[in-house]
Amino acid sequence: MIVNVTAISKIDWDSEGKRNYHIPMTYDGEWARVRIPLCVICGIKPGKTLTVIGGTHGDEYEGPVAAKKLIENLDFSNMSGRVIIIPVLNVPAFKAGTRVSSLDGMNMNRAFPGDAKGTITSRIARFITDEVLSRSTIVVDIHSAGETMETIRCTSFHEIQDPSMYRQSVETASAFGTPFTMIYTSDMGSGLLTEEAEKMGIVTIGTELGYGASTDLDGVRWAYDGLNNVMKLHKMLPGEVISLLPPTHDRTILVKNTDIDTWMTAPTSGISEPLVPIGAYVRKGDPVTCIHDFEQITKPGYIIKADRDGYVLQRRFRASTRQGDVVMVIAEEVN
Ligand SMILES: [Zn+2]
Numbered sequence: 001m002i003v004n005v006t007a008i009s010k011i012d013w014d015s016e017g018k019r020n021y022h023i024p025m026t027y028d029g030e031w032a033r034v035r036i037p038l039c040v041i042c043g044i045k046p047g048k049t050l051t052v053i054g055g056t057h058g059d060e061y062e063g064p065v066a067a068k069k070l071i072e073n074l075d076f077s078n079m080s081g082r083v084i085i086i087p088v089l090n091v092p093a094f095k096a097g098t099r100v101s102s103l104d105g106m107n108m109n110r111a112f113p114g115d116a117k118g119t120i121t122s123r124i125a126r127f128i129t130d131e132v133l134s135r136s137t138i139v140v141d142i143h144s145a146g147e148t149m150e151t152i153r154c155t156s157f158h159e160i161q162d163p164s165m166y167r168q169s170v171e172t173a174s175a176f177g178t179p180f181t182m183i184y185t186s187d188m189g190s191g192l193l194t195e196e197a198e199k200m201g202i203v204t205i206g207t208e209l210g211y212g213a214s215t216d217l218d219g220v221r222w223a224y225d226g227l228n229n230v231m232k233l234h235k236m237l238p239g240e241v242i243s244l245l246p247p248t249h250d251r252t253i254l255v256k257n258t259d260i261d262t263w264m265t266a267p268t269s270g271i272s273e274p275l276v277p278i279g280a281y282v283r284k285g286d287p288v289t290c291i292h293d294f295e296q297i298t299k300p301g302y303i304i305k306a307d308r309d310g311y312v313l314q315r316r317f318r319a320s321t322r323q324g325d326v327v328m329v330i331a332e333e334v335n
Pocket of ligand 1: 056057060144146
């Protein structure tokens with residue numbers, strides 16, 4: 001069934017039940033409208049509002065798939081509170097299979113809080129800020145690493161000073177059972193959806209659940225089962241939180257990736273060869289990446305060594321590497 005277009009002012013945010021909408025966003029300078037899928041599910045008892053967003057970047061697929069399944073399977077008659085699900089936020093980017101919008105070239109995750117008079121990406125962001133984030137108590141923005149980097153499977157949130165908010169963020173992030181939770185920095189960019197949600201006092205969780213523009217089996221499972229766990233943790237669904245940790249892990253490892261000056265970049269262009277697996281614990285001085293110059297076939301590769309002890313959080317996935325590309329991120333565990 002193709003869902004009808006509904007004007008923003010006609011969305012029913014509050015009545016018991018499950019409703020699927022297509023929210024129209026008019027193209028810049030064309031007689032056409034992008035349709036943003038949005039589902040509102042209101043339970044039979046009052047409670048928190050969980051917002052689930054996928055497809056903020058158009059080449060990341062675990063979020064859209066898990067969110068679509070959640071729309072299909074969530075039973076409002078079993079639920080307290082409200083769930084707002086947007087399986088694909090940047091529809092033009094998603095249709096093009098690209099990180100940024102094919103219509104205005106903008107990165108949705110740098111467009112917040114948005115601008116009602118801006119181009120289409122800014123206007124979608126503004127709609128989310130005004131109509132969706134303003135109604136939310138918990139936001140989960142499901143990302144993956146896209147096409148250039150491989151990542152640990154993790155949940156994430158920004159550095160938080162408020163102790164109560166920090167505790168709620170750790171608890172909510174841990175409910176996903178990913179091997180890692182990553183605390184990250186605002187220095188890597190501004191205008192993030194999560195940054196805006198955090199400013200509004202919302203418990204806000206991001207994720208990195210796959211890479212390489214694929215649909216990762218475990219990534220989808222962590223997203224889908226993790227969201228069900230989050231709902232149980234916050235008393236929106238009955239039942240206990242179940243452990244989703246892989247058998248190789250006895251806990252979610254909390255790591256801090258807050259200093260972008262520690263990101264290791266390629267000193268020279270070439271073909272990068274990873275020497276350690278993602279998630280590995282390395283020690284300072286360990287060889288971690290080799291850059292090969294195929295114009296000088298007899299020359300040994302340039303070895304990059306770890307500059308600290310820690311876990312390999314991200315590494316370059318695409319082999320072709322330019323001088324200055326990030327080849328690896330190593331970070332320490334925090335308590
Ligand atoms: Zn992303």
